[in-house]
Amino acid sequence: MPRVARARLPRVRVFLSLGTAALLTVAASSCAQKTTAGTASAASGSASASCGTNAPSLYKPGQLTVATDSPAYAPWFDNNDPSDGKGFESAVAYAVAAQLGFAKDQVKWVVEPFNSSYAPGAKNFDFDINEISITADRAKAVDFSTGYYTANQGIVVLDSSKYANATSLADLKSAKIGVQVATTSYEAVGNVIKPTQQPAVFNGTDDAAHALKNKQVDAIITDLPTAFYISGAQIDGSKVLGQFDYTGKAGDQEQFGLLLKKGSALTPCVDGAIAALKSSGELQKITDQWLSQSVNAPKLS
Incomplete structure (x- = not known):
């Protein structure tokens, strides 16, 4: 907030009694408290305005x-x-x-x-x-x-797959793995599983699920909740083989x-x-x- 210059007033000698001075001191203190409270309220209102329905940075006003x-x-x-x-x-x-x-x-x-x-x-x-x-x-x-x-990574395989009884990520080394392009699941395949075959890359999980259903890939990797959905709702005769952590390039989960x-x-x-x-x-x-x-x-x- 800009500083406001005070008007220069003529110097006047004023004599106050102790009682009057005390009253003025209390009044000044009360005024300062009200000003502080008002400033805090204004700051709160400003913060609310920057985040709420009237925020000026919204893509469209009011929504x-x-x-x-x-x-x-x-x-x-x-x-x-x-x-x-x-x-x-x-x-x-x-x-x-x-x-x-x-x-x-x-x-x-x-x-x-x-x-x-x-x-x-x-x-x-x-x-x-x-x-x-x-x-x-x-x-x-x-x-x-x-x-x-x-998020953890989930692995989906067909019940009839030779990988259906895998118990470790090493058991998937020779598998043809399907994964969505430009995802951390794609990173996880290359950095954690490190299969001997290049993974098959798809534009979306629907495409990857279709490839697994048609046995074009042996397994697909996606985030765990999506893996459960694919197995439970999209591909009969499939299962979530397991899950694994992927901490990413920065080492964070x-x-x-x-x-x-x-x-x-x-x-x-x-x-x-x-x-x-x-x-x-x-x-x-x-x-x-x-x-x-x-x-x-x-x-x-």
């Missing part, structure tokens, strides 16, 4: 524009409809929106392909939620929130974050929203509701 890919898969979304509030990431998006002061009807969804989300440049959304792992390379071009989910444009003024806002959801236990309740089955796969190493 929170949220992106994800299409199709949007379970268990992250329900029935390819992100707006219904069902599925883990849909529920997280609306919980974050509520923390920021947005009603459900003020949240608008747009489609953003996974591979385009972390490309440099302008964005047509406020944040993207699409199982996007936080990586240093991606963070050069976009902002990430703090993590809202810690893989986490999903909300993706925002580089330098977005909303980044600290969504960080605060996620922190509040963690502190209240609401994020854990959402996780338990939609992703609880993820604990049932054995750990492979």
